[in-house]
Amino acid sequence: MVIKAALVGLLYWLAMGRANYYFSFAFRKPVVLGVFIGLVFGDVRIGLLYGATIQLMYMGGIEAGGNIPSDQGLAACIAIPAAIINNLDPATAVVLAVPFGVLGVLINNVRRTINSFYNTKADQFVEKGEYDKLSKFSFLLPWLTNGVLYFVPVFVATLYGPAVVESFIDVIPEWLMNGLGNAGNMLPALGFALTLVVMGKKQYLPFFVLGFFLYAIMGFSMLTGAVLGICIALIVSLFKQHSEEGEQA
Amino acid sequence: MSTTEIEEKKTIVTKMDLLQAWWKWCLAVEVPVSFDRMQALAFGYSLSKILRKLYQDDPEELQEAMKRHISMFNTNCDWGSIIHGITISLEEQRALGNKDITPEVIQSLKIGLMGPMAGIGDSVDQGIVATIPLAIFVPMALEGSVIAAFIPAIIYLVWSYGWSWFLINKGYSLGKNSVLEILHSGKIKKVIDSASIVGLFMIGCLSASYVKVTTALTFTSSTSTVALQSILDGMLPKFLPFCVVMGMYLYITKKGPKYLRLIVYTMLIAIVLTFFHII
Numbered sequence: 452m453v454i455k456a457a458l459v460g461l462l463y464w465l466a467m468g469r470a471n472y473y474f475s476f477a478f479r480k481p482v483v484l485g486v487f488i489g490l491v492f493g494d495v496r497i498g499l500l501y502g503a504t505i506q507l508m509y510m511g512g513i514e515a516g517g518n519i520p521s522d523q524g525l526a527a528c529i530a531i532p533a534a535i536i537n538n539l540d541p542a543t544a545v546v547l548a549v550p551f552g553v554l555g556v557l558i559n560n561v562r563r564t565i566n567s568f569y570n571t572k573a574d575q576f577v578e579k580g581e582y583d584k585l586s587k588f589s590f591l592l593p594w595l596t597n598g599v600l601y602f603v604p605v606f607v608a609t610l611y612g613p614a615v616v617e618s619f620i621d622v623i624p625e626w627l628m629n630g631l632g633n634a635g636n637m638l639p640a641l642g643f644a645l646t647l648v649v650m651g652k653k654q655y656l657p658f659f660v661l662g663f664f665l666y667a668i669m670g671f672s673m674l675t676g677a678v679l680g681i682c683i684a685l686i687v688s689l690f691k692q693h694s695e696e697g698e699q700a
Numbered sequence: 701m702s703t704t705e706i707e708e709k710k711t712i713v714t715k716m717d718l719l720q721a722w723w724k725w726c727l728a729v730e731v732p733v734s735f736d737r738m739q740a741l742a743f744g745y746s747l748s749k750i751l752r753k754l755y756q757d758d759p760e761e762l763q764e765a766m767k768r769h770i771s772m773f774n775t776n777c778d779w780g781s782i783i784h785g786i787t788i789s790l791e792e793q794r795a796l797g798n799k800d801i802t803p804e805v806i807q808s809l810k811i812g813l814m815g816p817m818a819g820i821g822d823s824v825d826q827g828i829v830a831t832i833p834l835a836i837f838v839p840m841a842l843e844g845s846v847i848a849a850f851i852p853a854i855i856y857l858v859w860s861y862g863w864s865w866f867l868i869n870k871g872y873s874l875g876k877n878s879v880l881e882i883l884h885s886g887k888i889k890k891v892i893d894s895a896s897i898v899g900l901f902m903i904g905c906l907s908a909s910y911v912k913v914t915t916a917l918t919f920t921s922s923t924s925t926v927a928l929q930s931i932l933d934g935m936l937p938k939f940l941p942f943c944v945v946m947g948m949y950l951y952i953t954k955k956g957p958k959y960l961r962l963i964v965y966t967m968l969i970a971i972v973l974t975f976f977h978i979i
């Protein structure tokens with residue numbers, strides 16, 4: 452069991468440690484993780500079934516600005532082993548998965564906070580001209596820190612099994628769980644607000660407002676949004692050109 | 701003009717350097733992400749070897765360059781690669797003695813491009829490349845097909861590695877041949893302006909799509925019960941999510957980048973409001 456728990460912990464590290472982002476992004480899908488967790492527990496078929504069922508909840512989870520709205524990897528890595536051991540039906544596995552998806556956002560936030568420390572360290576080394584150390588603080592140390600952050604919770608949860616997982620969920624009162632869920636739904640706003648600040652130009656804020664409420668009313672696909680946005684930008688530059696030509700004439 | 705033509709023909713950066721920068725970017729991009737500087741270190745890590753090669757005779761320039769490339773950066777991982785390409789070619793031009801390319805030009809290009817690349821990239825990658833194959837193949841996986849479970853992942857991998865490698869090369873050759881020309885003609889300001897507009901518009905769409913808050917408050921009069929949310933929806937749909945984004949925006953512009961505090965506040969407020977059944 453220790454080995455199985457360690458393997459699931461490693462899977463989660465691969466999925467959320469983000470070394471080779473494209474790979475980890477593809478790997479963290481519950482439907483993919485389900486196959487590997489199934490392999491660890493000797494039943495690929497049932498792992499796939501749980502994984503695919505959990506995946507249905509996370510079909511459109513965009514991580515805009517790198518903010519994960521919900522950690523589907525943690526949801527899968529904790530719910531699937533518990534479901535396999537307890538022989539739960541897939542729907543129950545999904546209920547189990549949701550709160551852990553929210554908790555995963557917390558782990559991500561802790562990770563980013565720790566990384567601020569590595570940022571400061573890297574500044575100091577650049578100041579001293581020791582550029583060799585940059586790679587250590589840009590990749591190796593943050594990645595190993597991820598390892599601890601991501602491996603430990605999953606290892607413990609799988610090892611002490613569904614009993615702990617269940618009692619953990621029992622201990623957290625419903626209002627707190629819902630509150631965390633609501634917070635998880637609000638937090639993507641930070642990523643967007645941050646991008647607004649970075650893009651900087653206050654006089655362009657109306658375009659943000661326009662995009663927001665057009666989407667709120669019509670709910671088109673993001674590609675449609677991109678087409679609309681490009682058209683608006685082109686129209687604006689057309690007007691600018693005209694007014695500049697007008698000034699010259 | 702003739703001097704720049706001669707300079708443009710000289711190159712220091714090889715295909716191998718580009719490959720390494722690309723690989724390091726793919727490897728590290730999301731690993732050192734922090735709230736305050738986002739992908740800054742990954743960008744610097746990706747470019748560090750090339751910068752040291754370019755400015756090997758000028759330690760002061762090198763340090764300046766290093767500093768400007770570990771400043772705040774955040775974009776979409778594969779679409780953003782074009783920024784690396786352009787930045788590398790600009791730094792190369794600068795190292796070759798073209799002082800028209802000031803640090804400000806390089807910085808403003810980076811910052812001007814990262815938002816639009818993120819807006820377009822996130823929506824195409826995650827809205828289309830990662831999502832539509834899932835919608836097609838997960839039902840097949842539910843029926844027990846292991847291969848179907850992997851197909852969406854494979855599609856995403858091929859797309860993102862291929863597209864980012866293409867874009868870093870494209871950015872490098874674009875930068876080398878036309879960025880100077882564009883700079884002189886003032887086109888770049890137009891491009892950045894247009895890109896900012898598209899980016900802000902897309903952030904609006906994404907915010908409306910992913911920020912979710914609804915109120916559970918109801919008013920009870922003698923005859924009926926009215927939900928506040930339905931009144932709000934009638935006035936201005938998604939008004940509350942809009943307030944959340946704008947509130948955070950104002951907080952950051954007024955109080956500075958104190959993200960952790962903002963997150964803790966958001967969580968506390970959400971939990972308290974939930975406790976009192978307001979949201």
